[in-house]
Amino acid sequence: MKKIGVGLIGTGYMGKCHAMAWTGVRPAFGDVPDIHLVHLGEASQELAARKAAEFGFAKASGDWRDVIADPEVDVVSITTPNRFHAEMAVAAFEAGKHVWCEKPMAPKLAEAEAMLAAARASGKVAILGYNYIQNPAIRHIRKLLDEGAIGAVNNVRIEMDEDFMADPEAPFQQRHEAANGHGAIDDFGVHPLSLISTLFGRASRVMCDMAKPYPTRRTDAGEREVEVFDIATILLRLANGASGMIALSRTAWGRKGRIAMQIFGSKGSILYDQERMNEFQLYLTSDRATEQGFRTVLTAPHHAPYDRFIPAPGHGLGFNELKIIECRQLIGRMRGEATVGIDFEEGILIERTVDAMARSFRESRWVDVA
Amino acid sequence: MKKIGVGLIGTGYMGKCHAMAWTGVRPAFGDVPDIHLVHLGEASQELAARKAAEFGFAKASGDWRDVIADPEVDVVSITTPNRFHAEMAVAAFEAGKHVWCEKPMAPKLAEAEAMLAAARASGKVAILGYNYIQNPAIRHIRKLLDEGAIGAVNNVRIEMDEDFMADPEAPFQQRHEAANGHGAIDDFGVHPLSLISTLFGRASRVMCDMAKPYPTRRTDAGEREVEVFDIATILLRLANGASGMIALSRTAWGRKGRIAMQIFGSKGSILYDQERMNEFQLYLTSDRATEQGFRTVLTAPHHAPYDRFIPAPGHGLGFNELKIIECRQLIGRMRGEATVGIDFEEGILIERTVDAMARSFRESRWVDVA
């Protein structure tokens, strides 16, 4: 593979993040082919052209099908709103492209299953945008767990909180419609599930509670009912029997990008918080008793692939650089390497878990994850 | 009331804490009667005499009934293992004494109900040892909630974690027998419930999961089954409809006295952690947007009754001083003042909530709190 032709659909939050990842992956890693920013698709030709100029793409189109049809495009980044993922991804696979699709797969499980079927049929690389798992801190936590540093894990808690839905005075948005999903469990819940998947394997059973802090929101035509749930709390069991809990809120004032994880084992504990993503905490019972304590470990070059970005410890990666790492993993897959990353096979388990959560809440009972 | 005659039954962890509280309450508060340390009861005369000398009690007895029968005793501190609380408290009320009983009330709900009945019949003061609620930080949080500083609360999470059961190699203890309770939900769960009771009123519904990280433990006669649950996670709804979660673990390596509370409202948030009991964190949306953040507020003389202990801010109270504050509240009740504190009327609601949790776990469903 001498060069990679990139198509990008969508230029919002994640679209720009993908653009920066495709641009930054080569100088950071050095071991990747030439990256050609071939074709950018947006909702209108005008917007597409403007963004192509900004991001450095050669071609621009107001029709996403042009991007997928472009023979120079090898891989398509899909960063549009979730409800478009399925159609676009299926079309991309059918056109013989690799797909890098933002999470979650789709608002409805059936759509996600169709995406997986198309990916399988194509034989192409199909990677989801679960960038948090690419953090050198998270990767090192995985290594510590694998080597048994904290013994057998018996309890896991993950919280994901932000506050962009916290203002009760903010107006009704499209995201408050049920057509866009359940609310916190798919918008946020998939991130903790990606961490669980990466670190512990799958959840086997879930018991979910959901809440609407603000049941109605204002529109120009008066108050309208909010159809999704901004808060969810989930009891769960991991496949290995350990107990767990996920707490989610999009109305948690003061939380901006918190994904706080607590992992308790028979020989120690690990803590992590995405708001301070360049550190993790480790407690080991093998330390002398009178000096046992949570160590705040700053990530450093010895926590791969931090070294690809900075040769000095504790200087700090950023959120966007996680996407660059993810991009490098994607490229590795395209070359047949075994890399870290959540593909559609693994991603469908996350979608099924979300589906089980929704069912659990509707039926007010524990539900096994299919 | 010119003086108070004190009886103390039990001299372990909490027994000594009561002794220090009874000794320290007068110099700290200045406004209380003479405290006479009258009679100390322990399991043997020898132990009772030794502890009486240490703590400064005038009389000592190997029979707790002597303490209760002592006419010089006005109030009895009951700090023995939980399974003795009911018998002792009932006897004390029947002898016309005020009772200061450590939490929880009793291993079985029926016993707790009997304690309440005896308290009611006696008309005496009946206070439980929920010292965490006496922290000036917690009291100030209550004041902030009452004045609406963070608006309407929509989500509450409380975690209580320690690690004294975390070592899988530690032997079987009496506390692992079902006769002593359920495990985390009564040993620990009552503390978060005391905070909920103080800050928000009661929980209305609970859904509880419990887990045994180490199902058996060694005895001299081989492995024995552990009958209690060191881990519990509870979904709950408050009476006002807000959603909540309690997570409990006695096997959380590295946690020593953590009671971490997160309170999210429509106009801000409050955080608290008992391991750093002299501070709390407050986020207010009324701060200018570009400088909003969690404020770490150190307790100070303007957070009553911190001023009774130290005239300078940020110098720090200790765990034992919370018991001194509790003692002052008890004395206030004995004088007919309305004071902060969980009496048997309020305490029985906590016991009923624990009972509902246990039932919820057994029956694997949401249970309304009686």
Add this chain to the structure above:
Amino acid sequence: MKKIGVGLIGTGYMGKCHAMAWTGVRPAFGDVPDIHLVHLGEASQELAARKAAEFGFAKASGDWRDVIADPEVDVVSITTPNRFHAEMAVAAFEAGKHVWCEKPMAPKLAEAEAMLAAARASGKVAILGYNYIQNPAIRHIRKLLDEGAIGAVNNVRIEMDEDFMADPEAPFQQRHEAANGHGAIDDFGVHPLSLISTLFGRASRVMCDMAKPYPTRRTDAGEREVEVFDIATILLRLANGASGMIALSRTAWGRKGRIAMQIFGSKGSILYDQERMNEFQLYLTSDRATEQGFRTVLTAPHHAPYDRFIPAPGHGLGFNELKIIECRQLIGRMRGEATVGIDFEEGILIERTVDAMARSFRESRWVDVA
């Protein structure tokens, strides 16, 4: 020694703290004689009587000489403003009493030297109120340093900051007069010096800068010049050659009781902050490289004498309990035990260091400590 008769002069911040210490030392430690609160002295008979009632002293006097003359008094707590220390302490020694005097010794070095001479002549116990060094955390840090846990110390930084002088609108006080000392270097500086003395031995050379953030303050008669310095920063060398720095401010908004210490050695580092006095941080190069980090160690029963107060780890001592520990050390000295504490022999070195700082600033040069 069957009992100890206590005299107390002064009932302000530290006076009450001593009263609580004398009251609390027996139930906490158990191994001390009966403590008799004999005689309390204050500026007026009325105030003395009121405080004696509050604190539980048997006698009260408006003349401190009555306290010192009282034959039932074995030891005198001197907690009056600094300018009275010398006269009172000398008189107490001359009356054959042990002395527990609050820090610093006196505003002028000559007075402090006189206090030391009187102490030596009397042969009585002469202890200064440097309570921060009694913290189990600090004691454990000393043990770690002594055992070489962090190797050879090469750099020490101590900051002590509060904000009670930070308001530029606050009026002129007596403390702003030069007669009461230099400002930050004696009011605050002695605390960092007590830590240096306890942990590393003496400072050999100092280079001091001082500053007046608010050169004048209002009085009823107009603006008046502030004669003391609220800010001081000191370069220093320890006797072992290591470099150090002390930074002091009484005008540091937001700091309430901060004494932050950083100790860097050849094999690790130690951090401590008095505002979170129940923890310290330790970095060890002997930890595996990829998991090195500052451990936050919560104090616990294995950090003596924490165990005398609470049998559970991480539950937290308070500022007042440090004074109880100090009181126990004093009693130990009275019984001929070798205990931790800064006596007048060690205290005079602190006073001489302060004096050297003042000289250094006046003469704008490095000054050797006598």
Add this chain to the structure above:
Amino acid sequence: MKKIGVGLIGTGYMGKCHAMAWTGVRPAFGDVPDIHLVHLGEASQELAARKAAEFGFAKASGDWRDVIADPEVDVVSITTPNRFHAEMAVAAFEAGKHVWCEKPMAPKLAEAEAMLAAARASGKVAILGYNYIQNPAIRHIRKLLDEGAIGAVNNVRIEMDEDFMADPEAPFQQRHEAANGHGAIDDFGVHPLSLISTLFGRASRVMCDMAKPYPTRRTDAGEREVEVFDIATILLRLANGASGMIALSRTAWGRKGRIAMQIFGSKGSILYDQERMNEFQLYLTSDRATEQGFRTVLTAPHHAPYDRFIPAPGHGLGFNELKIIECRQLIGRMRGEATVGIDFEEGILIERTVDAMARSFRESRWVDVA
């Protein structure tokens, strides 16, 4: 300006950082010309060619003069060891190129002055690599200071600590030779000085102490004397009269990229630590007294130019992205915009301050900054 031709000399730590900045600036900011990576220079043709391939440069040369002579090159990034800066920068200006030179300017003040003279003579843009000042957090702190949020600043403390020289067993390196500078004061000291320059203006007087924790280090030919000082502590006065302190250590075990700043004013305080570069702390006396505390503010889109990287708050920029911001500022200057950044005119004041520090230490006295 339709496009910018970039030359890069040096491909180490900072060389790669510049390469990533030149690559990333366009997709992040969108408003910059095409960036052409024209010519890369390294010590050998082989290394240059390899790095050019990695970073995406079109041409490569083993002679840096080729880069400077290249007519397609508009601006030269100089990222070689400090001792080469002067010769390269002067040559670049003489060739009519803009210069982006890493800090510090040069080991000797005379060289730095020559660089400034050449910059002035050329009229070209001359920017230094002080990336920490580009952090949205630092920029916002500057804004807060400018608007008087914390009143008049009276005390500033800045610490910069890492531990890459902390191992006493590590061998002698070229950096331990005096020819490469003084040690901490130029290697590290310039960063705190860049913050002082950006936030407060210049330092007027300095009093510096320096220390060598490990006076000799091993070589293959035995122990060799270390000629530089890894530790330095500096008292200083700002031009406005405020007192300050800088503490520097390259032997501070556990510190990885700490630049901790404390700013105390008459109405509040600000804290910052580079190891947690996505947050700062703010204390305001205008908050209600009972809820005053340090707010931990996470940077967010409203802290420009965070918004150019991530539309969501609290998600975190990385160290490398500060260099991207710096690059954007450089491009702005090339277009005649007034942008944030330390040019040679401002940079020479930093070099003179370092020179004054060195003199102060040699002569053991306060030195005015020229």
